[in-house]
C-alpha cells in the first residue's frame with residue numbers, strides 16, 4: 001500500500017502555547033487510522049493542521065507524495081482532503097440535500113454523489129427535505145460526513161463523530177464506515193470513544209498532551225495499553 005498522508009514532526013502552537021510537539025504519522029492509501037486521546041490531547045489541532053486550517057511552526061505535511069504544508073485549506077479540498085469538523089457545522093437553514101450539495105462545490109471526480117451518500121446513510125434519504133436546524137444530533141453528524149464525502153476525498157478526516165450522541169446513534173453512524181472505505185476512501189478518525197476507535201481502525205495512535213504515546217495495529221494493542229496511554233499512566237500502575 002502506498003502512503004497517502006505523511007505528517008513529519010509537526011509542531012503547532014496557539015500563541016505561546018504549544019499544542020503539538022513533533023507529531024509524526026503515516027496513513028496508507030485505503031487504511032483507517034484512529035487518533036485517540038483525552039480532552040485537550042491535541043487531536044482536533046492535528047486534524048486542523050492536516051486540513052490546512054492551522055499552520056505548523058515546524059515539520060512538514062505531505063499528501064500523495066508532495067509537500068502541502070503551504071497549500072491553503074480550499075486547495076487541499078481539491079487535492080482530496082476533506083474534514084468533518086467537531087461540532088458538525090451544518091447549515092441550519094438549508095435542507096439535508098442542500099447541505100450535501102454545498103459539499104459538492106469544486107468536487108473531484110469519484111464515487112460519491114447524492115445517491116451513494118444516501119446509500120451509505122439511509123437515515124438521510126428519508127430526511128432529505130428537512131432543514132438542518134430540525135435534525136437530531138445523529139442526523140446532523142451523518143449530514144456533515146455526507147457533505148465531506150460529496151467532494152470525493154481521497155482522505156476523509158472525521159473529528160469526534162461520537163461527541164454528544166447516544167451509543168445506538170454512534171453505532172448507526174459507524175455502520176457507514178465499511179462502505180466508505182470500501183469505495184477506496186482513506187479515513188483518519190479522531191475519537192474519544194475507545195470502543196469505536198478500536199473497532200473501526202486498522203491502526204491506532206494515541207496522543208497525550210501533544211505527543212504520541214502509543215501506536216500500533218488495532219488488533220495488536222490491548223485495551224489496557226490504550227487506556228494507560230490515554231490517561232498517561234505507567235503500564236505497571238494499571239494492574
Ligand SMILES: Nc1ncnc2c1ncn2[C@@H]1O[C@H](COP(=O)(O)OP(=O)(O)OP(=O)(O)O)[C@@H](O)[C@H]1O
Pocket residue numbers: 014017019037038039040041042043044045046086192
Ligand atoms: N484556539 C485555541 N487557542 C488556544 N489554545 C487552544 C485553542 N484550541 C485548542 N487549544 C489548546 O490546545 C490543546 C489541544 O486542543 P485540541 O482541541 O486539539 O485537543 P483535543 O484532543 O481535540 O481535545 P477535545 O476533545 O477537547 O477537542 C488544549 O490544551 C487546548 O486547550
